[in-house]
Amino acid sequence: MAPPRNRRPGFSRRAQYGLFAGYVVAVAGILLGLALILMARFDPGGFGMLRAGAGDITTPLSSLGRAAVRGVASAGDSVSAYLDAAAQNRLLRAEITANRRAMVQARITARENQRLRQLARLVEITPQTVAATRIVASTAMNLRRLAIIDAGGNAGVRPGMPVRSPEGLIGRVQDVGRRSARVVLLTDGENTVPVRLARGGAPALAIGSGDGALDLRALAAGATPFRRGDLLVTSGTGGVYPPGIPVAVVTRVSGDRASGYPIADPARAEFVVVLNSAPPLPPPPPAPAP
Numbered sequence: 001m002a003p004p005r006n007r008r009p010g011f012s013r014r015a016q017y018g019l020f021a022g023y024v025v026a027v028a029g030i031l032l033g034l035a036l037i038l039m040a041r042f043d044p045g046g047f048g049m050l051r052a053g054a055g056d057i058t059t060p061l062s063s064l065g066r067a068a069v070r071g072v073a074s075a076g077d078s079v080s081a082y083l084d085a086a087a088q089n090r091l092l093r094a095e096i097t098a099n100r101r102a103m104v105q106a107r108i109t110a111r112e113n114q115r116l117r118q119l120a121r122l123v124e125i126t127p128q129t130v131a132a133t134r135i136v137a138s139t140a141m142n143l144r145r146l147a148i149i150d151a152g153g154n155a156g157v158r159p160g161m162p163v164r165s166p167e168g169l170i171g172r173v174q175d176v177g178r179r180s181a182r183v184v185l186l187t188d189g190e191n192t193v194p195v196r197l198a199r200g201g202a203p204a205l206a207i208g209s210g211d212g213a214l215d216l217r218a219l220a221a222g223a224t225p226f227r228r229g230d231l232l233v234t235s236g237t238g239g240v241y242p243p244g245i246p247v248a249v250v251t252r253v254s255g256d257r258a259s260g261y262p263i264a265d266p267a268r269a270e271f272v273v274v275l276n277s278a279p280p281l282p283p284p285p286p287a288p289a290p
Helices: 013-042 042-085 085-125
Strands: 129-133 135-141 143-151 161-165 169-176 181-185 192-197 203-208 214-218 231-234 246-255 257-262 272-275
Touching: 192 246, 192 272, 214 246
Parallel strands: none
Antiparallel strands: 129 272, 135 143, 143 181, 161 169, 161 272, 169 181, 192 203, 192 231, 203 214, 214 257, 231 246, 246 257
């Protein structure tokens, strides 16, 4: 049998209780609102205290809500950054590659500037320069220590002219072509250079040993003048090498002899200059007649 169409809510007690609770809540809300309005109108201080207390109660809830909103926003940013990571990675790799190329080019430029400054300083301190050039090849066979420079007779190079680098003496020219010349290095077994000690000026000879070192022999009789670490420079005797060019450093002393190593390394020399031979030293004045 179908229920009647004019069925009322009162037929269900649950519905009646719910309707009654709704009326009670509505009336209570109206009364609370009127009470708050009257309190704000006639007692502003008490209403302010009530509002502050309500704020204290709702502040933690507001903070939680704000943190939740920030978390959602940061999660969105994280997802966006993750999706863009591949593109950013490609851009960073391209930037690193470009920076690396620029750094290599800057190092090459700095090195070239350093070499040019060394060449300029070398030419300035050697006014008797004939030619400034490079060492293009070197040989080391048995006792022969030779090098080839990229300057010859067309540049004014002549046999016997000394060759030096910014660090010190390299050797002397042996054979000359039109555009190149062969240089006998200091360490060649047939090369002998008159030198003197920078400390005290004692004369000596630097003789090539053929193995990359120099044999040092004192010319004055008596105790050896050499000490480990002494610097030897050209003395100018013989009219081949100008005086004052650094030659070698003493590494070992044995009796009246010593050994050392050349200050200038031809394998590392970027630029060298060919010098005019030193003029011979004037003869000593004649002794006065008795």
